[in-house]
Amino acid sequence: MSELEDLRKEIEEIDENIIKxxxxxxxxxxxxxKIKKEKGIPITDENRESKVKEKWITLARKYGIPESFVESFLTMIFSYSKLYQINPKSKRRIVIIGYGGMARSLSSLFKISGQEVVITGRDLKKAEALSSEFNFVTMSVDSALKWGEIIISTLPPSAYFSDFMDETYKKMKAKIFMDITSSKAKIFKELEDKSIKYNFMYLSIHPLFGPYLYPVGEKVVLIPSKTSASIVRDIYEFFMDNGLVPLISSLEEHEKAMSVVQVLPHFYLLALSSSIQELSKELGIDFKKFETTNFREVYKIINRINEIKNVILEIQEHNPYADKAREFGVRELNNLYTQLMGKKNDALHS
Structure with a gap:
């Protein structure tokens, strides 16, 4: 056996030990x-993760392993460790209305936690395609509403004023209904009124994560309405059991927070996206050949934003504090521009 083959054999043995x-x-x-479940402790423990990360980085430096590799690898370990920690108290009958990215994301979460899920919507072929991916069931909307206990709509904001949803509200007596829209100001009162009129329990939620698979450890905001006071604790525990970190918020607090964490950064990123393209054209330069590490990471975020641009623009349109957020954003850009131009002029005249 050659020296190369000996080394490859040694690597194979190490790989097996890594897997073990x-x-x-x-x-x-x-x-x-299991212990966290017994003690009511959330799956995600950010303080513990920080300590583990510090330890790994120290060991990486000791053994000459790139810190970037360790950080990426550890992120995956954290994610998959959380998957193994999901252990819900009971199964619930969940109906997901819709079949887009967030419907898929929630489906993946409920799949690993062993929930009973039916996917439905106006286009049953699309619903069936998503159901088959996770071995769930597709039913007509009427049948699904009769069967389900928790109804989660992943439809866009405009859909809640449609004839389709008007008919759906009438069939949700005694059910728990949730929307997942990012901006609530336009639809919250509408859905609260419908829940009072048709006697269902409305609890608005906002998953604070994008449409990706197995979002274990991510946060979800719960915004109670007049008809959901009796179920808030139950749904809080339900999401915690299914691997998410629930936060309870008022409507006003949520909308203010979203103006800071969504409206403002998205505003900058959309402008940055077009500025990069226009400036590179003006200068006649292929900027991708010269990407720095930080630019590459920023550009990945820009690409993700552009993939869901319609949703981003809906948030810009409907958040009641969006105008103020953009006003602050433009003001601070102008302040920075003035500051930098002032330094440039000072340098020219010195």
């Missing part, structure tokens, strides 16, 4: 998940 150790780590994570 990962398996043992995940088994321990599963045991930790």
């Amino acid at each position: 150790l990962l398996s043992k780590r995940f088994q321990i994570s599963q045991q930790i998940g």
